[in-house]
Amino acid sequence: MNHENQSMVTEFTLTGFSSFPNLRIPLFVVFSIMYLAILAGNTIIVTTIRRESSLHIPMYFFLAMLSSSEICYTFAIVPNMLVNLLRENAAISFIGCATQLCLFLAFAGTNCLLLTVMGYDRYVSICKPLRYPILMNQRFCTELVVFSATTGFLCSTIVTIFIFTLPFCGPNKIHHFFCDLAPLLELACGRNFIGEIVIFLICFLVVFCSFLLILLSYLLILNTILKIPTTDGKRKAFSTCASHLIVVVVHFGCASIVYLRPQSRYTLNEDTLIAVTYTLVTPLLNPVVYSLRNKDVQVALRKSLGRSTCAQKM
Numbered sequence: 001m002n003h004e005n006q007s008m009v010t011e012f013t014l015t016g017f018s019s020f021p022n023l024r025i026p027l028f029v030v031f032s033i034m035y036l037a038i039l040a041g042n043t044i045i046v047t048t049i050r051r052e053s054s055l056h057i058p059m060y061f062f063l064a065m066l067s068s069s070e071i072c073y074t075f076a077i078v079p080n081m082l083v084n085l086l087r088e089n090a091a092i093s094f095i096g097c098a099t100q101l102c103l104f105l106a107f108a109g110t111n112c113l114l115l116t117v118m119g120y121d122r123y124v125s126i127c128k129p130l131r132y133p134i135l136m137n138q139r140f141c142t143e144l145v146v147f148s149a150t151t152g153f154l155c156s157t158i159v160t161i162f163i164f165t166l167p168f169c170g171p172n173k174i175h176h177f178f179c180d181l182a183p184l185l186e187l188a189c190g191r192n193f194i195g196e197i198v199i200f201l202i203c204f205l206v207v208f209c210s211f212l213l214i215l216l217s218y219l220l221i222l223n224t225i226l227k228i229p230t231t232d233g234k235r236k237a238f239s240t241c242a243s244h245l246i247v248v249v250v251h252f253g254c255a256s257i258v259y260l261r262p263q264s265r266y267t268l269n270e271d272t273l274i275a276v277t278y279t280l281v282t283p284l285l286n287p288v289v290y291s292l293r294n295k296d297v298q299v300a301l302r303k304s305l306g307r308s309t310c311a312q313k314m
Helices: 023-053 058-075 076-085 093-128 128-137 138-164 182-187 193-226 232-258 269-292 294-313
Strands: 011-014 092-095
Touching: 011 093, 011 182, 023 076, 023 138, 023 269, 023 294, 058 076, 058 269, 076 269, 092 093, 093 128, 093 138, 093 182, 093 193, 093 232, 138 182, 138 193, 182 193, 182 294, 193 232, 193 294, 269 294
Parallel strands: none
Antiparallel strands: 011 092
16 A cells, blocks of 8 residues: 555544434534533632632542543533534544544543542541641642642553554544544554553553542442441441442443443444433533532532622622
8 A cells, every 4th residue: 555545535524423414413502502502611620629718628620620621521522512513524633633532531530540649549548537628738748749640641642653653544434423443443544553552551550540549449448348347437438439439330331331341342333322321411411410429519619609699699
């Protein structure tokens, strides 16, 4: 295959919602509402944590960073998806596709690592409460966030380079509503087996190893909770972890189904449904779960709302 044929594709066409032509407008309305809710919910979480001194502890610092990452994560995909729902030719340039994939994977990886860090924070808080202020000091917490973001972007850059150095010479239709790994690998004219192994290993390390570390944290937490003599004490200890556990199960469940299964099992409609879940539902779940289940956040939200109401009356 000569070089001219290998460099033929200059743009891709996203066909993720082509199976639902009569649902484009309803989907646009529903997804727009969900996206606005994601932006509003996560922004409120970040703002409330910044304004309320009672929430200036590691647990809520990590939550604010996760909410910020979720906003950026959805921004990489959803606006372009909404525009494509309103036009016939859902095209994206070669560079635009690479940029979208890189940003999507970067913030997705960052989210995985931040959830792992939050699991470690809960472990230290419950299993080593006396040493918690020393172990989870502000500098160390900042370093954990920087490490999560740096690792996420580094892994994303490596994966994107491997993907877009493959030759794309033939059909340019991506069977998805954004540029994702599996659909792009299917379009490539050649195979880079070493590159595919590296991509799988990176996805495995970020997704599966992060989940294993969270699982280890909760096994140690469970062991400590079972040693608490009173039922009320056990309930209080577990309640601090419940919101995090719900987000973890949904986030890693979707990520594992998509990125850790054999490539031959991909089907368009199933992948579209799963992708909508981890693109829109999971980022929306974060503020909903933490605002409904966390009393500290509820109290802080009421205080912020009360101050805003008083300011408006004055």
